[in-house]
Amino acid sequence: xxxDRQEQAARxxxxxxxxxxxxxxxxxxxxxxxxxxxxxxxQIKKRFQPMNKIERSILHDVVEVAGLTSFSFGEDDDCxxxxxFKKEFAPSDEELDSYRHGEEWDPQKAEEKRKLKELAQxxxxxxxxxxxxxxxxxxxxxxxxxxxxxxxxxxxAAHMLQANKTYGCVPVANKRDTRSIxxxxxxxxxxxxxxxxxxxxxxTS
Numbered sequence: 001x002x003x004d005r006q007e008q009a010a011r012x013x014x015x016x017x018x019x020x021x022x023x024x025x026x027x028x029x030x031x032x033x034x035x036x037x038x039x040x041x042x043q044i045k046k047r048f049q050p051m052n053k054i055e056r057s058i059l060h061d062v063v064e065v066a067g068l069t070s071f072s073f074g075e076d077d078d079c080x081x082x083x084x085f086k087k088e089f090a091p092s093d094e095e096l097d098s099y100r101h102g103e104e105w106d107p108q109k110a111e112e113k114r115k116l117k118e119l120a121q122x123x124x125x126x127x128x129x130x131x132x133x134x135x136x137x138x139x140x141x142x143x144x145x146x147x148x149x150x151x152x153x154x155x156x157a158a159h160m161l162q163a164n165k166t167y168g169c170v171p172v173a174n175k176r177d178t179r180s181i182x183x184x185x186x187x188x189x190x191x192x193x194x195x196x197x198x199x200x201x202x203x204t205s
Contacts, residue, residue: 023054023058027062030058030059030062031062033048034063034066034068034084037068037084038068038086043086044085045085045091046083046084047082048083048084050078050079050080051081052077053077056072056080056082059084060072060082063084067087068084068085068087069084069086069087069091070084071083071085071096073100073102083099091105094110094113095110098110
C-alpha cells in the first residue's frame with residue numbers, strides 16, 4: 001500500500017516536471033518568434049495558430065516584456081488565437097472589431113465605410129438645423145365643407161367673412177341704420193301725424 005502511494009507520487013511529480021519543461025520550451029520558442037517578428041521590418045502584425053489558455057497566457061507575457069501589443073480572438077476556447085502588433089502599428093477599434101467578427105481587415109473598405117458614416121452624420125445634422133418642415137394645407141374650409149353646404153353657399157360664406165376696412169368682419173349689408181337719433185325721431189313724428197290726419201305716407205327716395 002505504501003509502495004503504491006510512493007509510485008503514484010513519483011508519477012505525479014514526473015508529470016509536473018514534464019509540464020513545467022514543456023512550458024519553458026514553449027516560452028523559449030515564443031521568445032524566438034517574437035524576436036524574429038521585431039527584427040522583420042516588413043511585418044507590422046503576426047497571427048499565431050490557435051492555442052490553449054495557458055499557452056496564450058505565456059505568449060501575452062512574452063509580448064508584453066518585448067514592448068508589443070497583443071490580443072486574443074475567437075469564440076471557442078479551442079479556436080482562440082493570438083495576434084501581436086508593433087506599438088507604432090497598434091490596431092484601431094474598427095480593425096479589432098473585424099477580427100472579433102472573424103473578418104479580414106481591409107483598410108480600403110474601412111475608409112469607404114468611414115466616409116459613408118461621416119456623410120450620413122452630416123446630412124442628419126443639416127436636417128436638424130433646418131428644423132421641421134412647414135406643412136401648407138392643400139385646401140381651405142370652403143373645399144373641405146362644400147359637400148355639406150354646397151359650393152355656391154361656401155363661396156358666399158367666404159365672401160361675407162372678408163374683412164371690411166371700416167366695420168371689421170361685419171359685411172356692409174348687415175350694418176344698422178346710420179341715421180342720427182334726431183332724424184329718426186322726426187320721421188316717427190311725421191308718420192304719427194300722417195296717421196292721425198288720415199293722409200297717405202309720402203314715399204321717400
